[in-house]
């Protein structure tokens with residue numbers, strides 16, 4: 001049976017021992033024994049040494065699994081790498097509520113990335129810009145000569161745009177090379193093309209090229225996700241209204257929008273990391289896009305439908321791939337892609353956007369009702385218990401007692417530990 005036929009809906013997943021959770025993933029995603037071993041083991045030092053310079057060791061983060069997701073009618077389980085407690089549970093809960101009304105639906109543009117070439121020292125910038133556009137066909141051809149494989153796959157340089165910007169250093173022409181990067185993140189392909197074009201643009205215009213580099217504001221590579229959150233499950237229409245009041249602040253105030261979007265990125269980054277993608281690129285693109293109209297604002301928007309349910313939407317650029325980069329080297333990233341069962345970079349983007357929306361819904365829902373501290377308590381209390389020196393079964397006992405007392409403090413944990421010992 002393919003994973004799309006299996007249900008990602010699991011109750012009490014958090015209560016299962018780790019081995020049982022791994023069994024569930026193995027069964028859901030048809031993983032081989034070797035994949036399971038990779039999930040359970042640590043990155044080998046030789047691979048780490050090839051990935052970056054001056055390697056000393058490995059720095060591990062927890063890899064968890066969000067369940068309950070339905071996206072475009074297909075069930076997904078989502079690997080998430082994060083150091084923050086509550087994030088994975090919150091995403092799973094949000095997905096559980098979203099699936100009542102059919103889950104997430106998405107839209108995705110073509111995987112178009114932008115490369116920038118900065119031209120300076122030109123007297124007649126308008127004339128030079130025109131000359132560049134006159135040579136468009138030849139410029140695109142040179143770009144495509146750099147990556148025959150990409151072109152064979154249906155991708156490659158597709159278009160050229162020219163912008164004239166005024167600056168304290170004089171006028172400059174910024175040429176945008178628009179490249180369809182198919183299933184790659186695209187930085188390598190685009191940067192190679194831009195570097196090859198630099199001398200040609202200099203020759204055409206007589207100017208001097210400085211920067212030739214991809215733009216992380218990938219606003220031609222947009223993804224949208226949408227979901228309806230059931231009002232009854234949220235606690236009635238008053239809860240929907242409370243949610244909308246809370247959300248509204250993010251739509252008008254950059255101070256709140258930054259925190260609101262940080263919550264979105266809690267989900268997004270965790271999957272970006274799990275798949276070996278570049279989370280700084282995605283962060284840069286997301287925040288630049290959030291400020292596209294001159295004021296930094298929310299990446300999500302919410303409204304109420306005729307039934308009184310909450311409708312949530314997210315739109316953001318996602319420069320991510322499933323081929324090339326660290327995702328093809330890191331063994332766990334490769335297994336995480338198998339766990340997801342995604343076939344294209346666009347499908348991965350759709351899952352990422354849905355996860356971002358789920359994460360945001362969960363955070364704002366908690367904030368508009370009980371606050372987020374309650375959800376953080378349990379793991380936080382366990383961590384404090386460990387810091388106090390609790391071992392094995394003592395950890396839960398100390399944590400439970402502190403939660404009961406509503407006082408999660410290191411000195412109290414030490415006292416409880418002494419009492420139970």
Ligand code: MEV
Pocket residue numbers: 084259260261262263264266363364367372
């Ligand atoms: C914490 O990591 C994220 C939140 O602050 C997001 C938000 O406020 O919406 C809870």
